[in-house]
Amino acid sequence: MKALFLSFGLGLLAALQAQTFPTVDENQDVTGVWYLKATASDKKIPDKKLGSVSVASMSIKTLEGGNLQVNFSVLIAGQCREVSTVLEKTDQPDKYTIHGGKQVLYIIPSAVEDHCIFYHEGRIHGHRFRMAKLVGRDPDFNQEALEDFQNVVRAEGLNAESIFIPKQSESCPLGSN
Structure with a gap:
């Protein structure tokens, strides 16, 4: 269960490699509320465990120096877990590190x-892993964004x-437990 929680928690913090896809516009504002869409x-996560996972919105705010504070909650097997982490800014506008540089995160705008x-x-x-997450500004499903x-x-x-x-999930909003 810990690995599943870490996988979802850390996985919320990801984007695609800058060499392959367009980079974030330095003026793009990623602060505010986002919803995990996909x-x-x-790595394979057992379907049985995924059925008991719900996600609520996540909040991103800019800290002094350009780092990003990310707060989110996950409902796993009926238990709300809150996570807060700091994405450390690098010289690339779309690249951040986590946990003292042990993990790398890229934020890339979608075509949608x-x-x-x-x-x-x-x-x-x-164990090495790679994970991609689609996030959007509202909780509604968007087929074009999924494609x-x-x-x-x-x-x-x-x-x-x-x-x-x-x-x-609305039952696990930020700030409740």
């Missing part, structure tokens, strides 16, 4: 307005068949 990974793709790579418990995400997932070498669309 996720894909190079008000959507971004987070691509995260690193190690958890000694764009599928194309990006394939281009990045992840399995498009592994795409998971989580349940949106």
Whole structure:
């Protein structure tokens, strides 16, 4: 369960490699509320465990020096878990590091307005992973954004068949437990 929680938590913080896709416009504002729409990974997460996972909105705010504070909650098996982490700014406008540089995060705008793709790579418990997340400004499903995400997932070498669309949850909002 810890690995699943870490996978979802850290996976919310990802985007695609800058060499392959357009970089974030330095003027693009990623602060505010975002909703996780879909996720894909190079690792298989058992379907049985995914059925008990719901996600609520996440909040991103800019800190002094350009770092980003990310707060989100996840409902796993009826238990609300709150996570807060800092994305440390690098010299690239779309690249951040987490946990002292042990993990890398890219934030890339989607071809669909008000959507971004987070691509995260690193190690958890000694195992390498790559994960992509589609996030949007509202909780409503957007087929065009999902199709764009599928194309990006394939281009990045992840399995498009592994795409998971989580349940949106209002029962685990930020600040409640």
